[in-house]
Amino acid sequence: MKNEERNLQMFVFDLLRFHGIDGLIAFHPFNEAKRAVRSKGFYQRLGMYPGIADVVLVHPLKGIVFFIELKSPTGRLSTDQRKFQDECLKYAHYHEVASTAEQAANILDCWGMLKSNPLGKTNVSRAI
Numbered sequence: 001m002k003n004e005e006r007n008l009q010m011f012v013f014d015l016l017r018f019h020g021i022d023g024l025i026a027f028h029p030f031n032e033a034k035r036a037v038r039s040k041g042f043y044q045r046l047g048m049y050p051g052i053a054d055v056v057l058v059h060p061l062k063g064i065v066f067f068i069e070l071k072s073p074t075g076r077l078s079t080d081q082r083k084f085q086d087e088c089l090k091y092a093h094y095h096e097v098a099s100t101a102e103q104a105a106n107i108l109d110c111w112g113m114l115k116s117n118p119l120g121k122t123n124v125s126r127a128i
Contacts, residue, residue: 002072002075004072004073004075005070005072005075008072008098008099008100008101009054009070011101011104012055012068012070012098012104012108015104015108015114015118016057016108019114019117020108020113020114020115021113021114021115024057024058024060025060026056026057026058026113028054029049029053029056031049031050031052050080050083051078051079051080051082051084051085052067052084053067053068053069053081053084053085054068054069054070055067055068055069055070057108057111057113059111059112064094065093065094066094066095066111067084067088067095068096068104068107068108069081069095069096069098070097070098070099070104071097071098072099073100075099077097101119102120105117106119106120
């Protein structure tokens with residue numbers, strides 16, 4: 001994970017900690033550790049999901065799962081991340097990509113995950 005992406009992830013979880021709605025479940029699925037190719041199958045059997053988004057959220061009242069992939073401003077989705085995004089969109093799961101703090105905050109705000117958005121609000125393609 002690049003420093004820019006790590007900093008963005010820390011921003012997102014700080015924002016949720018201080019401005020997230022009550023009862024929200026939000027976590028980062030730890031998936032990015034470097035490992036030997038031969039152990040990939042083992043970790044997948046344990047539940048590792050290649051390409052899963054950096055932030056997973058469960059809305060406390062609606063029971064809907066949301067995904068945010070965090071990228072540096074020049075970052076691009078990997079093949080596995082693109083496959084995961086396609087699967088989400090195929091089954092109408094919420095999935096967005098953010099490369100700035102403003103984008104991430106606006107996505108969370110439009111999805112109803114924040115009590116307040118300290119960075120303002122804009123529209124996101126799939127507000128609930």
